[in-house]
Amino acid sequence: MINQVNQIFLCSFLFLSLFPVSFAQPASHWVSYPSANQTAYGVYHFRKSFELDKVPDKMVIHVSADNRYNLFVNGKRVCYGPAKGDLKTYKYDIIDIAPFLHIGENLLAALVFNGGDDKPMAFISVQTAFMLRVENSNFSELNTNSNWKVYKNPAYRVISYHEMLFKERWFYGFYACGGGDEIFAEKYPWGWETTGFDDSGWIAAEPLLFDKQPPWNLVPRNIPFMDNHLAYPAKIRKVNNADIPIGKWDGTSSLTIPANTKANILIDFEVLTMGYPELAVQGGSGSYIQVKYAEALYEAVNLKAHRDSVNNLNMFGVWDIFHADGGERVFRFYLN
Template sequence: MSVWRASWIGPAYHPTTDIGVNMFRKSFHLEQMRDRVAIHVSADQRYKLYVNGVMVDFGPQRGDLLHWFYRTVDIAKFLRLGENRIVAVVWNFGRWAPMAQHSARTGFIVQAEDAQDKALDTPGTWEVATLPGWDFDMMHGQLGPFYIDVGPGEKVDGAALPPGWTSGAMEGWTKPNHVAGGEARGTPSGGTPWNLIPSSLPPMLYTPRAQVPRIRRGYANDRGSSPEGPLTEAIQLDEGGNLLLDYGELLCAYPRIRLLGEAGAEVRLTYSESMWTQDGGKGDRSAVEGRKIMGYQDCIRLGRGPIEFEPLWWRTYRYLMIETERPVQVQAVGAIETGYPYRVEAAFESPDPVVAPMFHVSVRTAKRCAGETYFDCPYYEQLQYVGDTRIQVLLHYFLSRDRALPRNSIETMGWSTMENGLTQSRYPSRQPQVIPTFSLYWLLMLHDQLMYDGPEAAPSFVTPEFTRRMLDAYRELQSKPLSEQYWQFGDWIDSWPWGIPPGGANSRMCRALLLFA
């Protein structure tokens, strides 16, 4: 969309307190049902969109401020004759935001696709309120010196959380502040932090997992009382009790848990890829006996009556530990799987019983490392590094005809190109990081795209002059002063300090890459 008539709105703003969860709502009357009622919607940092209490969308797709995505959502089937209400839950992780999450300040924008529905545009009669009882904290239980940059844990106070909050049934609503006019990328005025572009990807999955987890026993500090086996009924945890659930494989999912207990009781959820040995190793991912759990966490304080918790951002885990200091009933535990809607259209067969299952493991790994971008790893970073992404894109070419995510990865990495012609090593990323060899990998990704999809698939900004400038910049790295400016990472070889091959930019590996590119 080239012209925006709607404006960005937000809560009262102060840069030191721009963190938390805000609600936006719009009530309106519908006199006639329609086949299509579409709205363009975006937010900083993230949103979940509800229509008459039903979640219909979440986003936006990750980009940067010069390329801020909006989604177009048809809400017609969720509307009814008479009174309707749209509610958006918009959150800002503030200083704890994932490294891949760019941000200017908390904001929200809606514009109706059809001018006859412009009453839905922001600001109009939209209202805003701060959601009480929902906070963030960096809770990474016992993980020690690991690098984790996927955002904070979430802390929910059931006593403060208003009932029916997703339908907008709460107090404290006020008129929102005007933040900035909506502007499409390329608008010459430069009056907004967000240069809006349409989403380039389909909606991410939001699919309830059918298989129930298994209760596991015998881990270190096991204070459970239920026998091992599938979780098929409510579990009562006694004072100081815990419950370890095993999903059998790594998930990227929104856990959903329903709890009941006395007001003020705290329940802590810990998520982990595997159980850890006492000396900090992983080993067999299915082993539990004598092992402990370490991982990031969420915390739920119970109010009066049952509470159902689902975090705003998804978690990566195979094991979920539920711990409480007071008696609590775990009434239900579910998982809503998410990620890129990866279509696998290829097949692999082998008579070797060892080799054949590796295809399924590989496909599952590819799926877990694909969302709004490709991930180097879904648990620790959720960052799109070129060195990993080239391999992931090649695999995607072999598995599927779908090109949306591969194309998006090439374009977003191109956005990171610096004045000297090099790309950053990972993108989107708030913190710039440059690994010169990764610029060459990105050129190889362009070549892969050319070979598989033809020259018409290349991004419009990729020209012979563009690629030549990047190669010239890399050649300059062979001068010592410039080569010392950047991380000359090659690979995690034990004998290479911090992954840097002997000779740095002048190493045989780097020279071979330049020749290949």
């Protein structure tokens, strides 16, 4: 997503990742969610707990997924991917997770996303699948198999790009970036990536069996991981129906929207920014937050204005939606 001017109801940040890579060819162990529609939109969580008496100097893993994954170790997001490719050069990532381990109980956790019919055109896909392998054979029990647990997240709904582009009739032309996501906080398994989470209701991951070789011919990532830093907004440009001052705002202080209020807040990053928004919310049970993204406002359909201008202009763009459950939540839009 490219955000230069954001329309949002609460605070947002942008989130990316960076880690070094090395090169080796893994033996793949692909798993999925049993009985899932393997080509449809879906968000899946995988978990594997293990104990360590001693933290190894190195624990190098190979990891990939179809369409995309986010990998967490003991609650910390450590990498995401894979890099784009095709089935003959399907990418996997290599990372040493030893710095994220500790003595006692540890957890590997992955969020795996399939965009279904609304996935970006750059996502070459066979079906929903996840693969993780440890280079050190002493830790082979961590390789993906039925000893991993999996959960299909019911909190997500796809916002079709047809809905986003043609409902408002603001865009005419070629679009290849995929849909948006609608998240219902009351259905979300908060804390799923942490060791203290109760996964007793989760089921065993299903190993995928193939007549010959898996359809993904794995090759190592051939580009660096993306840079990892927080990008903060610069200012609030316009406010409708809320007592919020216009001017400098970096996203670190809270904005309060009264109950039973529909408000619009136009936030400017001042420079073109690519990343993953982060919402920190509290209260507001039954309310929703629509986060809309655009690099500039519009004078009319298919006619962008100067990107520093906001007066008498329209906000068109793609969006995500978060439905609050009244709790204190931090949510990152990881998927696309």
